Amino acid sequence: MRQAENTLFTIVMLIYFASMILYFVFIAIKKDRLAGAAALLQTVGLVLHSAAILLRGLAAGRLPLTNQYEFATCFAWGLCLVSLIFIRRFRFPMLGAFAAPVIFLIIGYAAMQSKEIHELMPALRSNWLGVHVSTAIIAYGAFGVSFVLSIIFLIRDRLRDSSFWDRHVPTHEKLDLISYRSVCLGLLFLTFTILTGAIWAERAWGSYWSWDPKETWSLVTWIVYAVYLHLRIRRGWRGKAAAVFAAVGFVCVIFTYIGVNTFLPGIHSYA
Amino acid sequence: MAKKIFKFISSMRFAICLLILLAICCALGSFVTQNQSFAWYAERYSERTAAWITALQLNDLYHSWWFLGISLFLCCNLLLCNIIRLPQLILRTREAGDPSGIGGAQVQAYAEHVDRPEELFQRLHMPKPRRTELDGQAALFSSAHRAGLWGAWVCHIGILLLIAGFTLGQATHQEYAVYGVAGQTRQIGDTQLFLTIDDFQIDLRRDDTVSQYTSQITVRDLSGKNALSRQASISVNHPATLFGYRFYQNSTGWAARVRVEKGDEALQDEVLCAGEYLPIEDLPDLVIFFHAFYPDLIMDPAGGPRTASGQLNNPGYLYSVYYQNQIVGMNVLTGDETITIDDYTVTFSEPQSYTVIQCKRDRFSFLALVGGLAAMLGLFLAFYLQPKRVWAVSEQTGGWSFHGACPKMGALFRDQFEEAVRAISE
Ligand code: HEM
Numbered sequence: 001m002r003q004a005e006n007t008l009f010t011i012v013m014l015i016y017f018a019s020m021i022l023y024f025v026f027i028a029i030k031k032d033r034l035a036g037a038a039a040l041l042q043t044v045g046l047v048l049h050s051a052a053i054l055l056r057g058l059a060a061g062r063l064p065l066t067n068q069y070e071f072a073t074c075f076a077w078g079l080c081l082v083s084l085i086f087i088r089r090f091r092f093p094m095l096g097a098f099a100a101p102v103i104f105l106i107i108g109y110a111a112m113q114s115k116e117i118h119e120l121m122p123a124l125r126s127n128w129l130g131v132h133v134s135t136a137i138i139a140y141g142a143f144g145v146s147f148v149l150s151i152i153f154l155i156r157d158r159l160r161d162s163s164f165w166d167r168h169v170p171t172h173e174k175l176d177l178i179s180y181r182s183v184c185l186g187l188l189f190l191t192f193t194i195l196t197g198a199i200w201a202e203r204a205w206g207s208y209w210s211w212d213p214k215e216t217w218s219l220v221t222w223i224v225y226a227v228y229l230h231l232r233i234r235r236g237w238r239g240k241a242a243a244v245f246a247a248v249g250f251v252c253v254i255f256t257y258i259g260v261n262t263f264l265p266g267i268h269s270y271a
Numbered sequence: 272m273a274k275k276i277f278k279f280i281s282s283m284r285f286a287i288c289l290l291i292l293l294a295i296c297c298a299l300g301s302f303v304t305q306n307q308s309f310a311w312y313a314e315r316y317s318e319r320t321a322a323w324i325t326a327l328q329l330n331d332l333y334h335s336w337w338f339l340g341i342s343l344f345l346c347c348n349l350l351l352c353n354i355i356r357l358p359q360l361i362l363r364t365r366e367a368g369d370p371s372g373i374g375g376a377q378v379q380a381y382a383e384h385v386d387r388p389e390e391l392f393q394r395l396h397m398p399k400p401r402r403t404e405l406d407g408q409a410a411l412f413s414s415a416h417r418a419g420l421w422g423a424w425v426c427h428i429g430i431l432l433l434i435a436g437f438t439l440g441q442a443t444h445q446e447y448a449v450y451g452v453a454g455q456t457r458q459i460g461d462t463q464l465f466l467t468i469d470d471f472q473i474d475l476r477r478d479d480t481v482s483q484y485t486s487q488i489t490v491r492d493l494s495g496k497n498a499l500s501r502q503a504s505i506s507v508n509h510p511a512t513l514f515g516y517r518f519y520q521n522s523t524g525w526a527a528r529v530r531v532e533k534g535d536e537a538l539q540d541e542v543l544c545a546g547e548y549l550p551i552e553d554l555p556d557l558v559i560f561f562h563a564f565y566p567d568l569i570m571d572p573a574g575g576p577r578t579a580s581g582q583l584n585n586p587g588y589l590y591s592v593y594y595q596n597q598i599v600g601m602n603v604l605t606g607d608e609t610i611t612i613d614d615y616t617v618t619f620s621e622p623q624s625y626t627v628i629q630c631k632r633d634r635f636s637f638l639a640l641v642g643g644l645a646a647m648l649g650l651f652l653a654f655y656l657q658p659k660r661v662w663a664v665s666e667q668t669g670g671w672s673f674h675g676a677c678p679k680m681g682a683l684f685r686d687q688f689e690e691a692v693r694a695i696s697e
Contacts, residue, residue, distance in 0.1 A: 230287050
């Protein structure tokens, strides 16, 4: 089963890579049908990716959500899922083209992590693990999409050959709204993640909030997105400033996920 | 002037400043290791930096007066803002359900031939429209998701409760740690509760890793006339609540039986946990300190004693002897070795695991939980129930004019609306 998971993981990586290339070709030769094909390929990748994650869960006999590798592969999965949903919902295939490199980067990071399966320490053996981490995956995926949208927002004016881009990239107003939708999804799930994390921490560590670096940084991330929401309400701030904030928010997300483990050891240090 | 200050304190601009400040402080606290001594910071950074850290309370940032101050300002800000907005919010909620109070439409369209104007409402996922009259013309009106107007308000109240619950909990909670081996009874701090450890068990997997720690405990409450007693089994992730206190399985360590003998006469016989001192009663100035226990001792030439596994293959006891508070000896005992001081012998035996149980009472954690849930509900309302109004007016020309507003969805709603109008007029 481990072997099958490994093979499937490699195939998924190749598919994501191929879909990214296909998106690039779509931009290069401006053939609209290619965007659809790339999104389809990405969907196939997502299905196989789900299977790979499932296989790992079966091999480990538990939810595969406990270390850097498992979380990284799930992060890529979540980003892929949310971006596909947004592509469909807002008929915005160009989003896929900008999301694909980020997905590939994250799954590449996953590939560099140790894939060994470890037994869980007692504190991690809880049903709350599943709720806590799976909501985090959706939140991170949604924030990833808002990051990509902010980048598109910020570079939109510099895109030359306007007829192709105008057809495929919504106006600034709509980009801002779509980005807002993804931040909403992300923030709702991040709140749920923090809340379930606190409930779990109370049971496992006897304290629902202990200012552990991971907790602290998830709070920082949460505040950054709250500031984003309030900035958007103020007239004149919707747009560029909000986009910059959404991008900064995602930097916080990444720091919470990778930076905290690397630079700031705490009780969360296993994941 | 006072009015100006009040206005600023209740403004959203102030809220944004406070939130950014709070985020920066939280981040700062994660980079400075918390709750260390001045000497620790001086060694890590420099004397001067250490002086700054302690002066600014960066060593205990999350409990510092200024961090509390920022939180307090945020609470005032939130509270004022919510109070000020309440009347307006009630008014807006009323208006949103009343066609006569309809403000400007965000989108309008006109269609000449429409058989079923109701279809537009279906396409836009609106509730069934009601018939009404607008400017003397027959009209259909529907309003959806008015509860969404309350999202931000509910979220803000939730955050207020959360901060209040957390801060009050921090200020008033009681917390104790109780440790011991099976059979021991200890008083819980200065309370009238006594905890007996009936049993302590460590479940190991085949590969020697720990899967669970479980303590069976009995707690007796001696505060009333009649002593009450309750039992519970607690393990990691499965705390128990007894007499209003939460009991958590916290951690574990090694203990051993220590005997002090003079010739054949047994003087002391106690269970000592690693990290504890044993004063020798006959020799007032002498104290034995039990540093650590190694179940499977190996002597590493470079690093000193360590354990090769968790199995009790070669028990080793690291101890030191203090005389008049001065250390006079330190060694590791293995096998049948004993400590001999004059006529006295001290032996270590029967290594066993002790359990550490954390006992806590936080009367305000419930408030924080309610706040958190309310904040979450508020976010859901604010994000996923966008207030929407759609109305259709039968015009004298024979066609229908359609109007809609969903401020939060802006251009996206406009697209949906126009598409729906196009679909029904084809
Ligand atoms: C601690 C963090 C805070 C969080 C998480 C938070 C959250 C929110 C959310 C989710 C919204 C709705 C935004 C939307 O629908 O796009 C909102 C709106 C708003 N918030 Fe906050 N808020 C916070 C603090 C504050 C504070 C301190 C104030 C004080 C003035 C404030 C004032 C407002 C106002 C005036 C609105 C506009 C409401 C509306 O348009 O209906 N917020 N907030």
